[in-house]
Amino acid sequence: MQQLLLGDEAIAQGAIDAGLSGIYAYPGTPSTEIMEYVQKNDEAREKGIHCRWSTNEKTAMEAALGMSYAGKRTMVCMKHVGLNVAADPFMNSALTGVNGGVIIVSADDPSMHSSQNEQDSRFFGKFAMVPVLEPSSQQEAYDMVHYGFELSEAFKIPVMIRITTRLAHSRTGIASSKKKEQNPLALPSDPRQFILLPAIARIRYKNLLKNQAGLEDKSFDSDFNKFIDGEDKSFGIIASGIAYNYVMENAQDGKVKNPILKIAQYPVPKKLIDKISLQCKTLLVLEEGYPFIEEQLTGLIENGYTIKGRLSGDVPRDGELNPNIVAKALGLAVPETVATPAIVVNRPPALCKGCSHIDTYLALNEAMQKYDGNRIFSDIGCYTLGALPPFNSINTCVDMGASITMAKGASDAGLTPSIAVIGDSTFTHSGMTGLLDAVLENTPITVIISDNETTGMTGGQTSAATGRLEKICLGLGVEREHLKVILPLKKNHEENVRIMAEELAYQGLSVIISQRECIQTAARRKRSSI
Amino acid sequence: MKTDIILAGVGGQGILSIAAVIGQAALLNNLYIKQSEVHGMSQRGGEVMSHLRISSNPVASDLIPFGAADLIIAVEPMESLRYLNYLSPEGWLVTNTKPFENISNYPDFDKIIDAIKELPRRVFIDADETAHEIGSVRASNMVMLGASVPFLKLSSESVEEGIRLIFGSKGEQVVDQNLQAVKAGMEAAKAVL
Ligand SMILES: Cc1ncc(C[n+]2csc(CCOP(=O)(O)OP(=O)(O)O)c2C)c(N)n1
Numbered sequence: 001m002q003q004l005l006l007g008d009e010a011i012a013q014g015a016i017d018a019g020l021s022g023i024y025a026y027p028g029t030p031s032t033e034i035m036e037y038v039q040k041n042d043e044a045r046e047k048g049i050h051c052r053w054s055t056n057e058k059t060a061m062e063a064a065l066g067m068s069y070a071g072k073r074t075m076v077c078m079k080h081v082g083l084n085v086a087a088d089p090f091m092n093s094a095l096t097g098v099n100g101g102v103i104i105v106s107a108d109d110p111s112m113h114s115s116q117n118e119q120d121s122r123f124f125g126k127f128a129m130v131p132v133l134e135p136s137s138q139q140e141a142y143d144m145v146h147y148g149f150e151l152s153e154a155f156k157i158p159v160m161i162r163i164t165t166r167l168a169h170s171r172t173g174i175a176s177s178k179k180k181e182q183n184p185l186a187l188p189s190d191p192r193q194f195i196l197l198p199a200i201a202r203i204r205y206k207n208l209l210k211n212q213a214g215l216e217d218k219s220f221d222s223d224f225n226k227f228i229d230g231e232d233k234s235f236g237i238i239a240s241g242i243a244y245n246y247v248m249e250n251a252q253d254g255k256v257k258n259p260i261l262k263i264a265q266y267p268v269p270k271k272l273i274d275k276i277s278l279q280c281k282t283l284l285v286l287e288e289g290y291p292f293i294e295e296q297l298t299g300l301i302e303n304g305y306t307i308k309g310r311l312s313g314d315v316p317r318d319g320e321l322n323p324n325i326v327a328k329a330l331g332l333a334v335p336e337t338v339a340t341p342a343i344v345v346n347r348p349p350a351l352c353k354g355c356s357h358i359d360t361y362l363a364l365n366e367a368m369q370k371y372d373g374n375r376i377f378s379d380i381g382c383y384t385l386g387a388l389p390p391f392n393s394i395n396t397c398v399d400m401g402a403s404i405t406m407a408k409g410a411s412d413a414g415l416t417p418s419i420a421v422i423g424d425s426t427f428t429h430s431g432m433t434g435l436l437d438a439v440l441e442n443t444p445i446t447v448i449i450s451d452n453e454t455t456g457m458t459g460g461q462t463s464a465a466t467g468r469l470e471k472i473c474l475g476l477g478v479e480r481e482h483l484k485v486i487l488p489l490k491k492n493h494e495e496n497v498r499i500m501a502e503e504l505a506y507q508g509l510s511v512i513i514s515q516r517e518c519i520q521t522a523a524r525r526k527r528s529s530i
Numbered sequence: 531m532k533t534d535i536i537l538a539g540v541g542g543q544g545i546l547s548i549a550a551v552i553g554q555a556a557l558l559n560n561l562y563i564k565q566s567e568v569h570g571m572s573q574r575g576g577e578v579m580s581h582l583r584i585s586s587n588p589v590a591s592d593l594i595p596f597g598a599a600d601l602i603i604a605v606e607p608m609e610s611l612r613y614l615n616y617l618s619p620e621g622w623l624v625t626n627t628k629p630f631e632n633i634s635n636y637p638d639f640d641k642i643i644d645a646i647k648e649l650p651r652r653v654f655i656d657a658d659e660t661a662h663e664i665g666s667v668r669a670s671n672m673v674m675l676g677a678s679v680p681f682l683k684l685s686s687e688s689v690e691e692g693i694r695l696i697f698g699s700k701g702e703q704v705v706d707q708n709l710q711a712v713k714a715g716m717e718a719a720k721a722v723l
Contacts, residue, residue: 002557004553004554004557004563006567029569030569032569033569113568114569166566166592166593167592169566169567169568169569170564170565170566170567170581170592171553171563171564171565171566171567172562172563172564172565172589173557173562173563242592245590245591245592246590246591246593248590248591249590249591249595251590252590322593322595322596323591323593323594323595323596324595324596327595334596334597335595335596335597335598335618336597337596337597337614337615337616337617338614338615338617339614339615340611340612340613340614340615341611341614341645343608343611343637343638343641343642343645344608344611344612344637345608345633345635345636345637346577347540347575347576347577347632347633348576348633349575349576350575350576350632352575459569
């Protein structure tokens with residue numbers, strides 16, 4: 001019996017079936033549903049699979065490495081930019097290697113549906129020299145989890161599964177394979193494996209390098225990579241991930257007669273590239289994300305070839321692909337379509353009616369009236385919508401936690417007051433360390449933590465900050481007199497403006513916690529309690 | 531058999547429930563399905579859409595190509611027009627006429643209806659009104675599902691069975707309300723076809 005699952009859910013079910021002992025993650029579109037599926041899964045509960053959210057992607061990656069050290073299979077999930085946060089343990093885990101199998105799922109978001117950039121995680125995989133699996137379908141995603149854990153344990157190396165938005169958030173029937181028991185607790189056979197002191201690290205690095213040829217052979221042998229011959233040798237097609245589906249969509253009814261090489265496992269197997277380049281002097285590369293394979297081709301084949309793709313301009317350089325873009329690149333006719341009537345206007349995302357961030361921004365805007373210029377550094381979350389009308393309150397949104405540290409830097413440069421607006425989950429993710437920097441110098445900035453007691457933007461996951469913010473701030477050394485907690489409600493507006501104005505005028509560090517539960521999670525709690 | 535459907539609406543209007551029921555009905559008929567959804571940023575009062583593909587053959591692409599959709603089901607009139615570039619020349623548009631006005635520059639209602647009327651194959655009904663009449667104001671999405679049944683190439687019985695399976699865990703009453711809404715939608719569509 002097939003189960004109707006999202007790509008994310010297929011990965012989660014695959015992990016449960018493959019003997020997962022713990023999953024670690026911080027929410028981020030389009031990866032969030034992997035952890036959420038495990039959290040809601042009865043079987044996972046019965047098996048005692050660890051499935052609590054981590055404070056950020058770095059802590060998640062490290063906890064997973066610890067679980068692997070103890071011999072168990074574990075998965076770490078994040079959105080692509082989360083891998084930047086986890087980069088330090090990720091890069092080094094390639095050297096330490098693993099004990100129990102480790103899979104890192106990095107979910108890229110080309111076209112930036114819900115992200116600040118569209119970086120391609122495959123480059124990170126190559127940078128770390130770990131194998132990368134890139135499913136083209138949800139079923140393949142499920143199967144790759146089983147395979148990935150085996151690969152990880154066979155080579156004692158972490159394995160990345162790279163997915164993109166459309167695969168993550170598309171639902172289809174999934175057939176499951178045989179279930180595997182969890183690994184027993186077992187320590188690494190080499191007690192020094194995980195000690196990256198230079199002398200050991202050099203040995204570990206040589207070991208990683210030595211493994212590369214074997215990993216490439218694995219890619220060559222992989223059932224996920226395949227070569228489909230075709231009679232039209234005028235050009236060959238190399239496609240990966242979801243782009244392969246778009247090729248197959250267009251190939252229906254025998255419309256594409258060219259040889260097709262599907263790549264779903266990296267490192268890119270040179271011997272497979274040879275297969276297609278022996279037949280075709282022109283190669284069209286179709287991949288979702290950056291021109292990752294395309295860039296490598298020049299090093300893998302001799303001169304005299306024409307390579308078409310995102311770099312050559314035959315495929316758009318940015319944004320996600322779709323069946324029509326691929327049809328055009330294949331030289332197929334694209335149908336004329338009706339244009340969207342001009343009267344249709346956009347509905348920009350907006351803060352919900354009754355959202356606490358609204359009252360926080362209204363008070364802040366008023367308190368800021370006597371200061372000129374744009375000086376409010378903010379962060380990532382629902383409250384980033386404060387950048388849009390009618391608020392136009394904030395001036396930056398760069399990466400999780402950057403509000404506090406950027407405000408500090410601006411203040412160090414002489415911009416006083418500088419203000420930071422940060423969400424509660426963002427604060428515990430990456431704001432706390434920056435706040436300590438400000439404490440150490442008593443930097444004259446005002447930090448507003450807009451605490452809606454949830455991780456709102458990604459759908460209302462529990463926030464590590466809930467109920468702990470005051471203690472955390474005091475513990476970091478924020479002065480009691482300049483740590484204020486306010487209740488953002490219309491009826492408190494005047495008082496909240498006054499408190500903000502006072503703290504803005506203070507020539508030292510202040511923190512204002514503006515605290516009221518997200519109306520979405522509040523409503524959900526009410527519904528589930530009746 | 532193949533039906534490619536674009537579902538359109540505003541975040542929170544329940545297009546994913548429509549998709550879930552059709553998907554379930556398709557599974558009951560041993561069809562292949564792929565359904566791509568929007569999660570994240572655009573769910574906050576923004577426009578949302580879903581690609582739903584059902585077929586007797588395996589489905590390759592998660593996205594419907596432009597100009598290839600057999601059907602657009604919209605729970606909001608302006609949203610019904612947003613994805614016309616997906617509609618095939620023989621395709622149908624089935625939409626609710628009740629506007630969801632959460633923006634200040636919402637266009638003139640008559641102009642929207644005029645634009646819908648320009649299409650050669652379209653069905654428009656006031657699903658909110660219909661839902662109100664049968665006493666389940668929150669089931670206007672199921673009314674729209676009902677209105678689109680004639681174009682799904684699935685039997686109304688399998689759609690009803692889909693409802694039972696999808697909403698079964700929420701109790702008899704929810705199932706009955708939704709079944710009633712689907713029926714009312716089917717009749718409303720029949721009346722204008
Ligand atoms: C490194 C990184 N991880 C995760 C995300 C995804 N993300 C964006 S905002 C957000 C949640 C913010 O929650 P909070 O700070 O509590 O603000 P709220 O949305 O509740 O207002 C998450 C998880 C991201 N953009 N970058």
